[in-house]
Amino acid sequence: MKRDIEYYLRREAFPHIWCAGCGNGIVLGAILRAIDDLQWDKNEIAMISGIGCSSRITGYVDFCTMNTTHGRALPFATGIKMANPEMKVIVVMGDGDCSAIGGNHFIHAARRNIDLTAIIVNNMIYGMTGGQYSPLTPSGRFGTTAPYGNIDQSFDLVKLATAAGASYVARGTVYHIRPLISLIKKAFNKKGFSVVEIISDCPISYGKMNRMQSAPEMLKWIRDSAVSSKVWENLSEEEKKDKYVIGEFLDVEKPEYTELYAMVVERAQKLEVGK
Amino acid sequence: MEKEGSKEIYQNNSVKITVDKEWCKACGICLEFCPQKVLAADEGGKPYPVNLSACTRCGLCELRCPDFAITVEGVEGKKDV
Amino acid sequence: MSKLKGDIELLQGNEACVRGALLAGVRFFAGYPITPSSEIAEGMARLLPRLGGKFLQMEDEIASMAAVIGASIAGLKSITATSGPGFTLKQENLGFAILNEIPCVIVDAQRGGPSTGLPTAPAQGDMMQARWGTHGDHSIIALAPSTVNEVLFLTIRAVNLSEKYRTPVILLLDEVIAHMREKVRLPLPEEVEIINRKKPTVSPEEYLPFKPEQDGVPPMANFGEGYRYHFTGLIHNQKGLPTTDPQEIDSLIRRINDKIQANIKDITFLENYSLDEARIALVAYGSVARAAEGAVKLAREKGLKVGLLKLLTVWPFPSEEVNRLAQQVDLIVVPEMNLGQMVLAVERAVGGKCKVVSYSRVDGELITPLEILEKVEEEIIKK
Ligand SMILES: Cc1ncc(C[n+]2csc(CCOP(=O)(O)OP(=O)(O)O)c2C)c(N)n1
Numbered sequence: 254m255k256r257d258i259e260y261y262l263r264r265e266a267f268p269h270i271w272c273a274g275c276g277n278g279i280v281l282g283a284i285l286r287a288i289d290d291l292q293w294d295k296n297e298i299a300m301i302s303g304i305g306c307s308s309r310i311t312g313y314v315d316f317c318t319m320n321t322t323h324g325r326a327l328p329f330a331t332g333i334k335m336a337n338p339e340m341k342v343i344v345v346m347g348d349g350d351c352s353a354i355g356g357n358h359f360i361h362a363a364r365r366n367i368d369l370t371a372i373i374v375n376n377m378i379y380g381m382t383g384g385q386y387s388p389l390t391p392s393g394r395f396g397t398t399a400p401y402g403n404i405d406q407s408f409d410l411v412k413l414a415t416a417a418g419a420s421y422v423a424r425g426t427v428y429h430i431r432p433l434i435s436l437i438k439k440a441f442n443k444k445g446f447s448v449v450e451i452i453s454d455c456p457i458s459y460g461k462m463n464r465m466q467s468a469p470e471m472l473k474w475i476r477d478s479a480v481s482s483k484v485w486e487n488l489s490e491e492e493k494k495d496k497y498v499i500g501e502f503l504d505v506e507k508p509e510y511t512e513l514y515a516m517v518v519e520r521a522q523k524l525e526v527g528k
Numbered sequence: 529m530e531k532e533g534s535k536e537i538y539q540n541n542s543v544k545i546t547v548d549k550e551w552c553k554a555c556g557i558c559l560e561f562c563p564q565k566v567l568a569a570d571e572g573g574k575p576y577p578v579n580l581s582a583c584t585r586c587g588l589c590e591l592r593c594p595d596f597a598i599t600v601e602g603v604e605g606k607k608d609v
Numbered sequence: 610m611s612k613l614k615g616d617i618e619l620l621q622g623n624e625a626c627v628r629g630a631l632l633a634g635v636r637f638f639a640g641y642p643i644t645p646s647s648e649i650a651e652g653m654a655r656l657l658p659r660l661g662g663k664f665l666q667m668e669d670e671i672a673s674m675a676a677v678i679g680a681s682i683a684g685l686k687s688i689t690a691t692s693g694p695g696f697t698l699k700q701e702n703l704g705f706a707i708l709n710e711i712p713c714v715i716v717d718a719q720r721g722g723p724s725t726g727l728p729t730a731p732a733q734g735d736m737m738q739a740r741w742g743t744h745g746d747h748s749i750i751a752l753a754p755s756t757v758n759e760v761l762f763l764t765i766r767a768v769n770l771s772e773k774y775r776t777p778v779i780l781l782l783d784e785v786i787a788h789m790r791e792k793v794r795l796p797l798p799e800e801v802e803i804i805n806r807k808k809p810t811v812s813p814e815e816y817l818p819f820k821p822e823q824d825g826v827p828p829m830a831n832f833g834e835g836y837r838y839h840f841t842g843l844i845h846n847q848k849g850l851p852t853t854d855p856q857e858i859d860s861l862i863r864r865i866n867d868k869i870q871a872n873i874k875d876i877t878f879l880e881n882y883s884l885d886e887a888r889i890a891l892v893a894y895g896s897v898a899r900a901a902e903g904a905v906k907l908a909r910e911k912g913l914k915v916g917l918l919k920l921l922t923v924w925p926f927p928s929e930e931v932n933r934l935a936q937q938v939d940l941i942v943v944p945e946m947n948l949g950q951m952v953l954a955v956e957r958a959v960g961g962k963c964k965v966v967s968y969s970r971v972d973g974e975l976i977t978p979l980e981i982l983e984k985v986e987e988e989i990i991k992k
């Protein structure tokens with residue numbers, strides 16, 4: 254049975270702190286709708302976040318939740334999942350949280366292929382601290398600490414997660430809302446480390462620095478710069494500039510970490526008995 | 529239109545749109561991307577249906593609302609009240 | 610290493626730490642290798658899975674501390690071990706554990722610092738880092754064993770105190786204690802007192818995760834047990850949700866301090882050597898307490914009325930006991946393998962009631978009994 258979204262919310266914490274039109278709320282809605290479709294039991298869900306506007310998400314949902322330290326959500330979640338593999342553990346991070354301060358934790362969580370779902374709200378900026386550029390700010394774009402244009406290359410999280418050993422990797426957007434819910438659902442169902450990067454809007458920090466004054470304007474930009482993998486393949490390097498590819502990029506089966514560790518326990522206990 | 533606390537309810541015999549005026553932050557997303565141009569902004573920038581009969585109950589306004597401030601009932605697959 | 614209990618064994622300090630932790634019910638370890646603590650990780654990797662526990666080698670100490678907190682919240686008694694450089698990295702999430710009242714134990718096998726310092730030489734340079742390493746006002750419990758036997762028993766105490774007071778507890782070893790071997794009688798499981806965190810007695814609907822009971826400690830539900838609630842590094846109300854209400858802020862910060870200070874009697878372990886009728890006291894901890902004990906013996910042979918107060922609990926500092934001591938003796942000497950860290954706490958506790966002098970060594974060498982005796986005699990001549 255479908256439930257009202259409010260069933261999953263901590264009502265007393267609303268209205269939430271996010272700015273008008275902020276994509277964080279759209280992401281929250283998509284996550285909750287995916288959970289509702291899967292009919293997961295609220296008691297079995299742990300939602301863990303780092304620090305940033307997007308990471309405030311965990312304060313609003315009626316699960317076992319943790320708003321941890323900047324960049325560290327994945328290792329906290331790893332501890333929870335190892336201690337209680339029955340729990341369904343969802344990790345929500347901002348682009349800075351995940352790829353800058355938490356970059357090492359991200360590649361190692363993927364390398365272990367531990368059964369967590371990492372959702373990265375990529376608004377291409379440090380929102381909470383007021384619009385400094387992040388490792389996912391595209392080259393040439395502006396941030397308060399890149400007032401003359403960003404000279405850094407940006408990470409491609411999809412490639413990073415794939416190379417590091419994840420089992421499922423996808424990219425969606427807050428504009429393409431129904432496909433986004435499906436991607437999240439698939440990630441949740443995946444045994445192993447699953448990643449959904451979500452291109453999102455921060456009209457206040459990113460929008461203002463990059464000549465998009467409103468949330469609808471930002472969503473139009475997101476809509477117009479997203480292309481499917483099929484289209485992407487046929488674009489020249491020049492055409493790919495300022496565009497990004499969305500969809501599913503990896504979906505493989507391989508041994509998951511808590512299951513492998515259960516085998517370690519078995520081996521250790523057999524040895525003990527043998528002695 | 530009926531009121532229920534901070535909620536404004538607009539209804540005809542096929543669709544019911546509810547807007548929580550307290551939670552809505554007047555971002556304009558629902559209005560801008562409604563495929564049928566059902567919604568318009570009140571003086572505070574918050575949505576109300578000007579053309580309820582055109583609503584196809586696609587649910588996009590609800591799904592994209594960052595503030596859980598607008599709901600559409602009668603949408604396929606969603607619990608009807 | 611196959612037997613876990615009930616035997617007399619020749620154990621290294623780090624091995625005793627592993628045994629103590631397992632006896633106390635620890636079932637989760639996350640860490641990152643660093644001398645002189647690595648044998649703890651190695652022991653845990655070998656023994657934890659035999660007991661159905663979990664061992665994780667993380668990508669760094671920040672992640673290790675995070676994983677330990679996560680595992681504790683999910684219901685496993687958890688421990689991590691490191692040395693100075695790693696201890697520094699753990700400070701960020703140690704603060705999270707303090708604020709969120711997460712039971713866990715952090716072992717710091719101290720080595721010379723600052724920075725990479727002296728990886729294989731003993732030091733006691735992290736005493737203040739243990740106290741104030743993480744930012745913001747907080748209390749902390751830190752224990753410092755000086756024998757392998759004490760490592761075993763203080764590890765058990767550390768786990769128990771962390772559960773009882775819902776707080777991280779630091780176990781301060783040093784390179785000597787970590788690596789030396791001594792005979793230890795491992796207690797039988799039934800001889801070990803085990804304290805478990807208080808569980809809520811109310812329904813999930815009524816549960817307030819940060820509402821204290823009389824002792825200042827809130828009952829703790831583990832994730833996955835039907836109680837859904839929030840942890841945050843932000844200052845929070847009793848529900849666990851962020852707050853900016855000055856009264857709620859004040860009451861939380863004071864409570865997480867007071868719950869330790871108010872129970873200081875229960876937390877403090879000290880040992881006296883020849884303190885009756887002593888006119889001069891040594892105050893020492895860790896491997897230096899061994900030399901101090903030797904110095905007391907030498908002094909007594911010479912007819913000098915010297916005694917030793919050995920601190921097994923270093924934080925919260927046992928001010929009352931030290932103040933009482935100051936009323937009895939004319940002089941307190943504090944030998945330390947640092948430039949004088951705990952001596953500051955001693956002076957503060959003494960409050961001018963007797964003379965306090967520091968004896969320091971920071972060259973990576975152990976302090977010897979003879980040196981301490983010489984220092985005492987030098988002070989006697991000065992008088
Ligand atoms: C250790 C540490 N360094 C810096 C900060 C300050 N800080 C808070 S949020 C943030 C960036 C958040 O950006 P992002 O992760 O992209 O999330 P967003 O706010 O855009 O959702 C920073 C740098 C912090 N809280 N902790």
Ligand code: SF4
Pocket residue numbers: 270271272274275276277306307376380381454455456457458459
């Ligand atoms: S600053 Fe940006 S990311 Fe943060 S709440 Fe506002 S719009 Fe959202």
Ligand code: SF4
Pocket residue numbers: 561562563564565566567582583584585586587588589590600
């Ligand atoms: S349900 Fe669809 S058609 Fe109806 S108002 Fe919302 S967006 Fe417009």
Ligand code: SF4
Pocket residue numbers: 274547551552553554555556557558559573574575592593594595596597598
């Ligand atoms: S999308 Fe939601 S918050 Fe934005 S204007 Fe519409 S109802 Fe209000």
